[in-house]
Amino acid sequence: MERILESIRIAKERGATLRVGPELEITGYGCLDHFLEGDTCLHSWEVLAKxxxxxxxxxxLCDIGMPVVHKNVIYNCRVIIYNRQILHIRPKMWLANNGNYRELRYFTPWMKHRQVEDHYLPRIIHAVTGQTKVPFGDAVISTVDTCIGVxxxxxxxxxxxxxxxxxxxxVEIFTNSxxxxxxxRKLYTRVELIKEATLKLGGIYLYANQQGCDGDRLYYDGCAMIAVNGQIVAQGSQFSLNDVEVVTATLDLEDVRSHRAISSRSxxxxxxxxxNRIEVDFALSAGKFDAVRDLDDLLHTHEVRYHRPEEEIALGPACWLWxxxxxSRTQGYFIPLSGGIDSCATSVIVYSMCRLVTEAVQRGDxxxxxxxxxxxxxxEDSTWLPTDPRELSNRIFHTCYMGTENSSTETRGRAKExxxxxxxxxxxxxxxxIVTAVRNLFAMVTGIKPRFRAHGGTQAENLALQNIQARLRMVIAYLFAQLLPWVRGRTGGLLVLGSANVDESLRGYFTKYDCSSADLNPIGAISKTDLKRFIAYAEGAFELPILRSFLDAVPTAELEPTTETYVQADEADMGMTYDELSVxxxxxxxxxxxPYSMFTKLVHQWGSFLSPVQxxxxxxxxxxxxxxxxxKMTTLTPSYHAEQYSPDDNRFDLRPFLYPSRFPWQFKKIDEVAAGLPDRSTVHPAEAKDKME
Structure with missing residues (x-):
């Protein structure tokens, strides 16, 4: 409520006469099953009354979002208000119900297009407005000088x-909440749709979007926009720590009318x-030309600002973490820092968060x-403020290198640096x-002591001994996260960060309930390829030359002994490359x-350097x-959602978790087709990796 009122105040201060807020702004978009509770709608009306x-x-004129129960049906609505009056309630007609969205679980679409009904208002609204009922449905708002549609x-x-x-x-003005x-890489689609919406049609398009973390895996990335006749004229930030951001523009309605003066359109x-037009005795324009204000404020085409993917990684997860x-009202973050690129990337994202916070402090936020x-x-010191990111990092970010006899001096040194x-x-x-104690416990109980493969052990022994180390790291991480603030003379605890990337999760290349099990994972939906690009970007942008050594290192779990003939490497362990996993x-x-349709596609894509059988x-x-x-997907640490192929089982990628893993019907068909196809590969295998990229 306070943020909505602040946004209205800023809009009026800048001379705006129409204010549009984001979707479900009174409740927040991410209430999920709380939308089914009567309390949520009740409190929404209470806020709207205030x-x-x-x-x-x-x-x-204000366009405000909240859930509304009409005739015992819950709708996702826009409530249009003006001068202590509700003019109209517009329910959403087409609901998002794929990927991360399950709006049909909570809301019902309004199917009576271009029809309105009477909605009887609760008493708390009647006490303020004196209204008993208002129009509810698919209608538009007609002002003295123009027409507005939602x-x-x-x-x-x-x-x-x-x-x-x-x-x-x-309708000349469209609002989109x-x-x-x-x-x-998603913003481009949104921008193009907004531009296209008014390019052929003509009109003014006002787009408001949520910005920030709403208590879930998603970060809503703002980027409010105003478009006229297919051109963006104003754009807000995509990533910001600001609680309220208002984007305004002064526009000429005559531009819309002249753009529409086309015979075929007419x-x-x-x-x-x-x-149906709901009339309001109010004009958005002043009714006279004010040369000082209108000419100074009249905006021209704005060049849309797109962040590169590596910048998006630096900003989006950092804002989400803050x-x-x-x-959560905790005291900071803790991460097991392995010396590898994944925990490195996670740590640099936290450092990016510290940079953003310090910059906001310096701006006086x-x-x-x-x-x-x-x-x-x-x-004891109410005046303390961070003067640089490293100072803030030292207070709220805790890292720990958990070495074993299989760890190298190189990874330990990189982690420290x-x-x-x-x-x-x-x-x-x-x-x-601790590892030896657990190993000896097993030997004492069973009479058999497991050995690594390098020491003559079986595959089962080798895997079990690797998993012991991995799972113990998770236990130690939570111990340190709970007690390090106490060690430093402070109260509270730390949130544990995981650092498994999206490709390893997709392949299942991690130990269940190891140190990938954490409170949050900023990189859980980011590919290894993109993480490398981010680290290369941060090396220069954040002035961190140590990052070069992480880029040059071969990814390894360091859970097995190294011998003269064997060094554990992630891609060799997985049996596929990170680039292949992304594909x-x-x-x-x-x-x-x-399986079969993937094979048919890749036969064409990879056919120049791999045979159909390969x-x-x-x-x-x-x-x-x-x-x-x-x-393993069912227990993934909640991750920042950043990638369309995230295997996150919780709402985004809903699939069975028990499969006939050899897919007898599908694999047989693949083998039959592959055997009958000609081998078109001409590229040397050494060049295949470049082709796949």
């Missing part, structure tokens, strides 16, 4: 969007079906200052004593391929490993 009665909300989030993405018919019936989450408009930290003092400040470079509070320990992941999830073996190996490790 907004209606506030001084801020007078003299400006298009709600997903409705923009549908093939037959409401703005088309509204625009043909004379959105709850759109961040994914790497013929279609003349036969368009009529929308929101999570301040809202009151909310960030209050949060940082509460989280990292000393109770990285911790020094980013300022984290670092500890270094050797856990051989498999996109085909499986984004292109919705099963492609078949790679596809079968991937599906076998993915299927037999599928149960």
């Amino acid at each position: 907004i209606l009665d506030s001084a801020e909300a007078q003299g400006i 298009e709600l989030c997903e409705e923009l993405f549908t093939p037959s969007s409401p703005h088309i018919l509204m625009g043909l019936d004379g 959105s709850g759109s989450h961040h994914e790497l 013929m279609q408009a003349a036969s368009a079906e009529r929308y 929101d999570y930290l301040r809202r 009151k909310q960030v200052i209050a949060d940082v003092r509460r989280i990292a400040g000393e109770l 990285l911790a020094e470079a980013i300022g984290s509070y670092h500890t270094d320990l050797n856990m051989d004593l 498999f992941g996109r085909l499986r999830k984004v292109d919705k391929c099963g 492609v078949a073996e790679k596809v079968k190996h991937f599906f076998f490993e993915h299927a037999r490790n599928r149960h």
Whole structure:
């Protein structure tokens, strides 16, 4: 409520007469099953009553989002208000119900297009407005000088969007209130749809989106926009620590009218079906030309700002981590720092968070200052503020290298140097004593002592001994996360960060309940390839030369003894490369391929450097490993959602976790087809990796 009122105040201060907020802004978009509770709707009306009665909300037309129960059906709605009156309630007609979205679980779409009904208001609203009932349904708002129509989030993405018919019936301004989450490389799609919405049709498009973490895996990436006749004229930030951000523009309605003066468009408009118009005695424009204000504020085409994927990784998860930290009211983060690139990337993201927080402090952001003092400040010193990111990192970020006899001096050294470079509070320990104790316990109970493969042990012994180390790291991580603040003379605990990337999760290349099991995972939906690009970017952008050594190192779990003839390496262990995993992941999830259709696609894509039989073996190996490790997806640490092929079992990738992992029907068909296809490969195997990339 306070944020909504602040946004209205800022909008009025800048001279705005129409204010549009994001989707379900009163409750937040991420209430999930709480939308089914009557309390959620009740409290929404209570908040709306206070907004209606506030001084801020007078003299400006406001478009506000909340759930509304109409005739015992829950709808996702926009409530249009003006001067202590509700003008109209517009329910969402096309609901998002794929990927991360399950709106049909909570809401029902309004199916009576271009129809309105009476909605009887609760008494708490009647006491403020004096109204008993208001129009509810698919209608538009007619002001003294123009006509405004609502298009709600997903409705923009549908093939037959409401703005088309509204625009043909004379609607000149479209509002879109959105709850759109961040994914790497996704913003371009959203921008193009907004531009296209008014390019042929003509009109003004006001797009407002949630920004920040809403208590879930998603980060809503803002980027509010204003478009006119297919051109973006104003754009907000995509990643920000600000609690409130308002984007404004002064626009000329005559531009819309002249853009629409096309014969073919006029013929279609003349036969368009009529929308119910709800009239309000209010004008968005002043009714006279103010040369000083209008010419100074009138905006021209704005060049849309796109972040590169490596910048998105630096900003999105960092903002998400800060929101999570301040809202969970914990004292910081802890991560087992292995000396490998994944935990390195996670640590650099935390450092990026510290950079953003320090910059906000230097700008005088009151909310960030209050949060940082509460989280990292000393109770005795109410004036403390961080002066650089490393100082803040030392207070809230804790790293620990957990070595064993299988660890190398190189990884231990890299971990220490990285911790020094980013300022984290670092500890270094050797856990051989604990590993040996568990191993001896097993030997005492069974009479048999397991050995590594390098020492003559079986595959089962070798795997069990690796898993002992991995799982003990998780136990130690939580012990240190709970007690390190106490060691440093502070109260509270730390949140444990995991660092398994999306490709390893997809393949199941991690130990269940090892140190990948944590409270949060900032990189759980980011590919190894993108993480490498991020580290290369951060080396220069964050002035961290130590990162070069992480890029040059061969990825290894360091859970087995090294011999003269064997050094454990991740890609060799997995039986596939990280680049191949990215391809498999996109085909499986984004292109919705099963084993056979994936094979048919890759035969064409990889046919110049792999034979059909080789492609078949790679596809079968991937599906076998993915299927037999599928149960691990059900326990994945909650991850920042950043990638379309994330295997996160919790809501995003809903699939069985018990498979016949050898897919007898599918694999047989693949083998039959592969055997009958000609070998077209001409590229030397050494060049195949470059071709796959």
